[in-house]
Amino acid sequence: MPLYMDRHDIPDEIKPEHVAQMHQEDLKVQHLYGCKGMTYWCDSERHTAFCLIEAPDKESIQKMHNHAHGAFPHHIIEVDAHLVESFLGRIEDPDKSVDTDLNIIDDPAFRVIMVIETADQLYRTEDHQLSIFTQKFHRSVANSLKHFQGSIVRENDKSYLVSFRSVTNAVLCALKIQENFKYSYPKLRNEHQGLNIGICAGAPVTDKEGIFTESLVLATQMCEIVKEQLVISSEIKHLYENENRNAIIDKEHIRVLKPKEEHFLSELIAFSEANWNGPNFKLSNLCKAVGHSTSQTYRKIKKLTGKAPNTFMREFRLNKALDLLHRQQGNISEIAFETGFNSPTYFTKCFNDAFGILPSKYIQLFQA
Missing domain, CATH: 3.30.70.1230 (Nucleotide cyclase, GGDEF domain)
Known part of the structure; x- marks a missing residue:
């Protein structure tokens, strides 16, 4: 059965003991919706709670929560048990303290x-x-x-x-x-x-x-x-x-x-992901996408990456090409054109300059 994690943004007045009680209410009715509550995390500082639940689908989780206590999750995602345990350290409730009826888990998932x-x-x-x-x-x-x-x-x-x-x-x-x-x-x-x-x-x-x-x-x-x-x-x-x-x-x-640099980085990558396989990169299109003048965009990219915009975009494409070569998704000429290079010869030169190895030699290393 699929495994899901949901997020609840909880009001300031809701304390860990209240979340523990809501979890108990879920467990009482979970069988009615084919669900199994594995555990939860409560972060009283950030006012969030996260439930880990086996369920047939997301709708069953919403129905279970609504029946149990009426608190709808703000978002639900499907997750892998191994990843959850690797990130968060557990996929089940920690041991309950003796002489307590309620297993209060004040354990942030942050x-x-x-x-x-x-x-x-x-x-x-x-x-x-x-x-x-x-x-x-x-x-x-x-x-x-x-x-x-x-x-x-x-x-x-x-x-x-x-x-x-x-x-x-x-x-x-x-x-x-x-x-x-x-x-x-x-x-x-x-x-x-x-x-x-x-x-x-x-x-x-x-x-x-x-x-x-x-x-x-x-x-x-x-x-x-x-x-x-x-x-x-x-x-x-x-x-x-x-x-x-x-x-x-x-x-x-x-x-x-800085926060503005983080935002600009995200915009820069979003543009690059959408345009890396086009043969004609234009700085004016990037400037329009990020909402800055040519000089501002140039300075921001240079400060962030240490490269001029054209150099940054070329190296972004080369890293895409590197991944395609590693996964054997085509020959050198095919990958050169797929990543926006007009000439396999020029692509080979740029690849060697960037990575210190010819693409043909790189392919040989992973086909041996």
Whole structure:
């Protein structure tokens, strides 16, 4: 049976014990609608509650809640049990305290989301074995995540998706990973070899489909697009300083995005996703989409990404091409034209300049 998570925005006067009672009322009538309430999370500080429920469909959940207590969820998404447990640490109620009738769970579902990416996938040896430097780096990442209580949601040879309860732990962990990276690649660091980390925070259910989608999208965009190695959202900065008695974020090692920069980043990516396969990129169309003059748009993109708009768009297309080549979605000429390049020869030159490897050589590495 499908698994769903819903979000309830609760009034200030509703306390954790009230939410626990509502959960109990759900359990009394759930069988009438083919549902099974697994657990819930209550965040009294942010006035939200999230229910995890097995159900035939979303409508059955709404009917169950309406019958039990009349509190309709504000949004419902379908979720994967493994992802829920990886992000939030559990998929069932924690043990109830003895001598209590009600299992009151004052446990926020708010999490800090970290995305870590390295460029090492392009620099594998012929037999696909990671270099000793890369192995050392990944061991250090695993040790740092364990030390700072980060929960790995997803990982592969070049990236990690991690969930933290503590903003402070997430920031300190990122700084430790950043420091270790310098020692893992003492002689191999160059324009094609890098580490990028993006950190933001949020709730598991928003108006978007998918668990933690908004936070994951922003963290990934910060990680992949912003020029600095370690980037955090304005909310992370605020929460970190509150947790640490107004300690100041070290801006020498951490780039803090302002809310307006976060908004511009989202608009820039939305435009790029809609136009990356068109052969004729026009800055005027981008300016119109983001609502700024040519000079303002140029400055904003340059400050955010370190690249001129034309260069940014070319590299955005090349990363799309990289993904298509990796998934073997066509030959070099087909992918060149699909990603907006008019000439396979020019595409090959740009690809080699960007990634330090010819597309033909890259294909060979993953077909061996």
